[in-house]
Amino acid sequence: RQVKLYFTASPTAPAAGSTAAAGPTPPADVVARYQALTCSNEDERKAALGTDRPQDWTVACDRDRTQKYLLMPASVVGTDVKTASAGLAGSGGATNVNTGAWVVNVEFTGSGQKKFTTLTEETIGKQVAIVLDGVVQSAPSTNERIAGSAQISGSFTQSDAEDLANVLRYGALPLAFERSQAESISPTLGKDSLHGGLLAGALGLLLVVAYSFLYYRALGIVVVTSLAVSGGLVYAAVVLLGDAIGFTLSLAGIAGLIVSIGVTADSFVVYFERIKDEVQSGRTVRAAADRAWPAARRTMLSADTVSFLAAAVLYILSIGSVRGFAFTLGLSTLSDVLIMFIFTRPLVALLVRRRLFSASRFSGLSPKTVGGRASVEPPVVATRARLAKRPAPAGQKRES
Structure with missing residues (x-):
């Protein structure tokens, strides 16, 4: 995965106050793709599956899927970026007081700096698209020729500035995957x-x-x-x-x-x-x-x-x-x-x-079966009643 920086030739996304970008003519098939692009979910999935090579003309949408771009071949790639960080912009002068606006500071490698300087010379008053995985992460306008570190400013929140800095810093790492093992299995498995x-x-x-x-x-x-x-x-x-x-x-x-x-x-x-x-x-x-x-x-x-x-x-x-x-x-x-x-x-x-x-x-739930004891009733003590000898009433004989 690589971050690709290149200026746009899209007439729908000119810099503020500028006219449509003039430059090399894009291929007809790319123009057709640009006209058919709607920035829908289906288009985003197709872009993720595309090749998106730095040397090709291509089309892409921004992160919010509200703007589409017709993009020329990349002039600066992600490996040309040395580092990037988010910070607060200064007002300049001796005191250099922070203005409270968040910006992204970008530094380039030796060869990357030359490429970026040439890019800024060619795109003054135009937009430069920062693309990661087929999605335009940001499209700032070039105000002047930049011979050193660049500063990207705009209506950034702290989160927005940090996200863009991470894209530039970590997206610059070229990733390659090596297939270690491949196995074909039967569909009946x-x-x-x-x-x-x-x-x-x-x-x-x-x-x-x-x-x-x-x-x-x-x-x-x-x-x-x-x-x-x-x-x-x-x-x-x-x-x-x-x-x-x-x-x-x-x-x-x-x-x-x-x-x-x-x-x-x-x-x-x-x-x-x-x-x-x-x-x-x-x-x-x-x-x-x-x-x-x-x-x-x-x-x-x-x-x-x-x-x-x-x-x-x-x-x-x-x-x-x-x-x-x-x-x-x-x-x-x-x-x-x-x-x-x-x-x-x-x-x-x-x-x-x-x-x-x-x-x-x-x-199987009798007390004997489960190893217990049967319900035991209190013992009944049988006592032999004694017949008391009572005197017979008067006029009667006692029988023995």
Whole structure:
């Protein structure tokens, strides 16, 4: 990338008080490009992709896309600039008091100074365009022949002056890229990777379901149905976001969904283990489900909050495909919270009211099964009542 300084032959952008620039005739194709240039977003993208060689006639727009220029071949290039800095202009004289106006001071190399002096001789009363990457950064008018350092003045703010100084100072560095490695891949690679990611997700889901049925027995029904509802909710959210903001599900996004299966399973484990603890203490399954929910709810909300904050920070600080992973992970975490409150908890409360669910063979939640003790009632002490011998009423005989 190079900064290119050259004077404009554009009749639409003369210096104040001057007539149209006279000079060499531009090529017809460049004139046609200039007439067709509208400085729209599409034109800016085309300019960014153009060659924009210093030795060619070219056309360009300014940074605000309000003015277009027909530009002659460059007389001074960026490597001719030694340094540039922004500062406050002085009023001159012995005191050299600052006027408060921001200017840009430019110094040139030895050979660059000769080129720039010649350029200023040829462009007195005309504009000189400073171009970076096909965009006119500034187009000051030449007031006089400059044999030394140049000073660019105008209605600059401090930010404007510093930006232009940076363009001149750092844009002068010629950058070249060397290709270190090139590899051609099959267009089916992405499809194969997608199938591999979906297969990994399905395998992980099957393992979670199998573990749930083996360890929690009837509670595995809650796990399967909750995961199904959660998957449907996430799928609907992805489809809606795709239509609304153009969200696409990448391989990294699929990885986030696979990780979210574990996040959702953790919530089930917390709740079910709390139920088992209550049953182990001797309570019925129905009472245990009611008493376990408040404590499990706090734990689940804390874990989901940490997971969501981690996903949010990763999304803000990362770029590229990693943001897709963070987005789907955060979306699945929100889905987990919603599913636990509006589906999982009501489903458990409904199932524990069924007599079949309370059977130890079916649910595995009897005190004996979970390693606890059965509900112990206070011992009943049977006492033998003694029949007191009472005197018989008068007129009656006592029977022995």
